[in-house]
Amino acid sequence: MTAPPGAPAAAAAPAARATLADVDWASKNYLVVDDFIGIRQLLRESLRNLGAKNIDQASSGGEAMALLSRIRYDVVLCDYNLGEGKNGQQVLEEARVHQLLLPSSVWLMVSAEKSMESVIGAAEHQPDAYLIKPITEGVLLTRLNRVWHKKQVFRMIDLAYGEKDYLRAAALCDAQIDVDQVHHIELLRMKAHLMLKSGEPDKAREAYERVVAEREYQWARSGLAKIRMTNGEYEQARQIFQGVIAENRYYIDAYDQLAATHQLMGQLEEASKVLERAAKLSPNSVLRQRSLGQVCLKLGKLPMAEKAFRKCIAIGEYSVMKSADAYLGLARVCGQKNEVKEALALLQAVQKEFAGDELIGLRAKITEGLVYHESGDYRRARKAGDELEALLNADPARPAVAVCLDMATLLLAVGVKEAPVELLCYVARNNHDNSVLLDEVQRIFDKARMGEEGIALIRDAKKQATDLMNQGVLLWRSGKLQEAIEWMRHARLTLPNNMRILFNAAQIQLSHMQQSGYEAALGAETAEVLLQIDRIGPGQQRFAQLMEQLARLVPATAVATPVTTTAT
Known part of the structure; x- marks a missing residue:
């Protein structure tokens, strides 16, 4: 690389x-x-x-x-x-x-x-x-x-990177910087990237700031803005990305990051405008066209959503980034335009094109119900809703957040209440600190004329999650590590997809092993908790940091399998 x-x-x-x-x-x-x-x-x-x-x-x-x-x-x-x-x-x-x-x-x-x-x-x-x-x-x-x-x-650095040994790769960058002034700027850039992969944003910031002190390269300023965005400093990140674009309107990555920042701030209209500008400059990105279509669909900007989804399907035909979301999104657009025949054809096509994806059938069924409802065919919409409700009752496992939100939207629209309310509360409990997502959950309640009830349900869900997490952290800070570990196991069973709870559970287990020595069973459990985090939200900086801590605890004679990761 x-x-x-x-x-x-x-x-x-x-x-x-x-x-x-x-x-x-x-x-x-x-x-x-x-x-x-x-x-x-x-x-x-x-x-x-x-x-x-x-x-x-x-x-x-x-x-x-x-x-x-x-x-x-x-x-x-x-x-x-x-x-x-x-x-x-x-x-x-x-x-x-x-x-x-x-x-x-x-x-x-x-x-x-x-x-x-x-x-x-x-x-x-x-x-x-x-x-x-x-x-x-x-x-x-x-x-x-x-x-x-x-x-x-960069050859030896790239080899270490390919082995996911990011700290060794960063050390090689430092060694090369000392003897190679010609390429030191590019080496600093690589080091910053490696520090981010290693869960060391402060060291990445130091590398970017060292570059900016010599010359304000746009990529270095964007790197600093991405760190601010990750830290929740959205307004500061937004200003930096806008400044980069003002200086170079062809720096496409800054548009994508600016749009992502707007979405994190709940500013969908602004995000759609930024993505539209970027798509005009560089229209052949499957991911960018998909993002544009999804944002415009949420805003009800159907002509732009349709254009983006059709472009996404066309350019994705031979791309490794080919996206089922484009087919499903275009079907929704067609449903809202009362073009039901094309919508159903798209749903058949997506199930054929992505037959290996076990979630596609479920997502297609949800979209089918939404298409029927939005086109006024309430009988077929209710039938789809009944089938989905039966699936929820038969299987306690819950799909990804976006799928849960779509399913709840459909079920509430066709008159089902208990199952979609449970889904929305599940989403709120597992994402209790994500204000933008909780606002989206509230909008679904509002649309179903359950605004006041939704406010109370979300408040209760946040309290349940916070109380679960805080009790474990309190035990940990009180030095009761074994009790804290047991409590966090209970919390994980209750909220298996809550990132904060998972991170804290892993941190508490690592603290115990750092004090008492490595335990193979606990090490394997910690690795599984971290891999669950990576499945839910790939690329988390804290994930890489905790994986490094776990790897340092494993004795050289131990089997390395428990800490293997496919993190990106």
Whole structure:
């Protein structure tokens, strides 16, 4: 993994000093991807003149993915437009998601596309260079040589990163910074990223501030804003992101982060406007179009929601980010426009396209009921509601928060009360400190003409969760660690998806082992609590920090399995 998009260009001095002869190009593996055979042959000959011997070719995105899944390439030259199927941007995106590239691999995106949206869209997926056709052999070899030498600076750091040993990777950054002034800014950027992955936001802030003290790079300022956003300092984060955009209206990540900040502040109208601007600049992001569609659907801005969902489906056809949410969202739009036939066709399509997702059937049934209700077919809506109520009664497990909210909305709309009220209270108890989500729960009560009752229910749910958590924390601070552990086990059984309770339970168990020594059974239990947190909300900074604490407690002779994580 090299530095994220928007990093300062590598200094030319070392690259200029490094010659083509400095690298054993003959030993490298190469992949050339282009749908035109003539272009592939030209690029192959240029590489041969460099000394390359092991050169594979692919004429489509699908063929490229098949090769990438079998062979680790040192250099990939990939055209942006590849005809039918995946384009070059989607190939790069999928290769990164599935980690099919070596840490030191070089990816050169090659294209005749000069439009701003194509260049920005490709840059979002971090190619090492973007070359505009026609390309002379001299330009190709010079850029390849320059990028290759830059990538080697990060090679050992990337290897540690790939092993999820973020602290070792950060230490390698520090060691490299001491001897490499040319790349020290990029190394500081990498260190900040690693500190965030390690659950050390204060150290990440120090790295970003060190960069900003030298020069106000937009990515460093955005990094500081993301830390503020994570800490709940939404207004400060919003101001920084807006300042970055004012200075560079093509810095797309700042738009996405600004929109996320607005949503955390409950400002959906502002979020939709920011996402709309970003989608105009770089329209080929599945995730951005999905977010735009979802926000606009909540606001009742049906034309914009429909446009975003249709675009999301179209560009997601060959993308690893293909989204069921776009199909379900578009079905809701069609239902509100009384286009029931298309809505039902979309629900059939989503169940076929995402057959491996066990939640899709449930989500499709909820959406079907909402479509019938919003189009005025109350009999079929009630039938769908009855089926969902039966499912809730048969299975005590509850789905994800967004699914619970949609299900409660439908059930209340068709006249069911007990089951949806229980669902909404479940959501409130498990998210008692999330004010934006609790406001959304209250709006569902308001829409069902249960506003006053909803206020009381949410207040009671928050008190139940707070009392459960506080009792465990009080026992912990009183030094009654074993009692605190037992109490938090009870709290976890009562509220299995409450992040605050889970975090505190893990912290109390870690404190006990730090004082009394590592216990294999308790260590495994703590790891499972942390993995439950990661399943509910991937990427939590405190999660990475507690996992590091647990890993330090495990004796070298112990089996490492209990602390294995798939955190992203």
